[in-house]
Amino acid sequence: MKSIIINAPGNASVGLVQDKQLQKGEVKIKLYYVGICGSDLSTYMGKNPMVKYPRIPGHEISGEIVETGEGVSKEYVGRQVTCTPYTNCGQCYSCKTGRTNACKYNETLGVQRDGAMTEFHNVPFSKLLFADGLSRKKLALVEPLSVGFHAVARGEVIDNDVVMVLGCGMIGAGAIIRSVLRGAKVIAVDIDERKLKIAKSIGATHTINAMDSDFENQILRLTNGFGPSVTIEAAGNIKTYQTAIAQVAFTGRVVFIGYAGKEIAFPTHLFVQKELDMRGSRNATRLDFEAVINYLKDNDDSEKLITKVITPDQFSSEINSWSENPGSVMKILVEF
Template sequence: MKYIVCEKPGLFKLKEKSNPQKVEGQAILGVKKIGICGTDLHAYKGNQAFFTYPRILGHELAAEVIDIEENNQNIKVGDKVIVMPYISCGQCIACKNGKTNCCTELRVLGVHTDGGMQEQISVPMNLLIPANKLSYAEMAIVEPLAIGAHAIRRAEILPNEFIVVVGCGPIGIGIMKFAQIAGAKVIAIDLDPGRLSYAKDKIGIDYAVLAGATAVDKIAEITKGEMATAVFDATGNKEAMEHGLNYMANGGRFILVGLSNGILEFDHPAIHAKETTLMCSRNATLEDFEYVIAILKMGKFPVDIFITHNVSFAQMIHHFDSWLDPTNGVIKATVNF
């Protein structure tokens, strides 16, 4: 079978190997569609944390079961499944407390172990989520949307509160849309006017504010001086993350969803005066995946608008560099097998 491997930063290779062999407790899947995420882009550029090369990328999988043993979900050969890409130990303090998303031994497909950029893959059966009622396009975006859903659930967003989301990439867009579904009033911030227009005009976000010197004043104007009771960073950019507290109201929450590969610095008197709740939101849990699937089944998320680019497996290497260029308007790229 064919697969694509990132040999080192900036270098993909198309190769062939034998099909995976059946292993007890695992299912063999045929990959049908896969989403390209920020982790893949950062890995290709060589600035992804927790990463080693060579690596087969890809953890946003829409797949079909080729071989599976009897299982408690009654998943059968031919069924459509989403792969929850977080392999947790089930024994550590986080797992025992239901926080499998931050397991002390966590391994993520496509990051710590080879992922789905291959025609077939063998994965533990407990990672499979049935998805026969979803399209492959819907299935391929469940994982990134689950990250946004987890952040919204973690922050306990309430109806009618003003929230700020910094970063109009795919994770940021997911956070914004799920915040709206929760009843919040959403302010999007980005450096790119094109992405702000996309968030407001295509996705339907309430307010769009250009990042920069006037952003704080603009948010004060929108919120009548109160600022946002929850601020989400979906950039992973050090400067943006350190500046995000300026958008937050006294008594507010600051939620770091983006991952910065370095040290962040905050002025303690400033965060203390606001009695800031500072939290991180990492990955997602089964509960978040199930919530996203339910939202997609109800047609409450604009899938066709969210997926801006789509190519075949054979074309992926040729197109990948263009997805790094913001001027190409990429929000979510997907690959068909």
């Protein structure tokens, strides 16, 4: 079957791989669309230390069950699904305390193990989420949006919060949407005016270009001089990490999603003087996925988050273009 393969940094192609036999408890999915994630871009650029090459990318799945393995009823054939693309060992501390999304030994599709950018892919039934009624394209948006939804849960956002989201790509979009759904006022920050325009359209109360000379003064004006009560870092670079801590209000909450890729120096007195709650946010829970599905069912215009749809044969040129201009893309879907 046809598959996209990242052979080495800067080298992607379409090849043929063998269709795997179904194991007990698995289903075979015919892929409609698979989203290209920032982690796939990092793999292509050689910046993902968790990847070994060659690697089939892809974990943002939209598909249909076409076959069931032993122990799974055939009545599920024909149902459209997405899935949680993470593994969990069940034995580490995270798993034993119910936070399986942060399993110490997690292996995400397309990262530590081959992903779903193939014509067919086998998935454990336990990892499926049924989403009848969603369009095929919306199905591929569930996983990336769920990561932002989870960050909002980690930040314990409520209706009297002012949330500043740093980075308005797909992950940041999820954080904006979920914060708005919880009744919070949202300040969206990015350096790309196109992304700020989208952030406004999905509910951000205010948008600020981080390159503005009066950036800090704008934040203070919008927060009555206090700073936001919650900052969510969704860009993964040194400046956004530092800004999240510098601009958050005293006793505020800071949530980090992105990997900065380098060690970062902080003025540590802010940790103590502000008595900050600083939290990492990794992947998403099943509840986050279900919340995104409910949101997408009620929002007909959510497909505006999709930058473009491509064929597998276009993957190499498109991801190369994205690597040269990483701020230009919200979401690219590969149609199989």
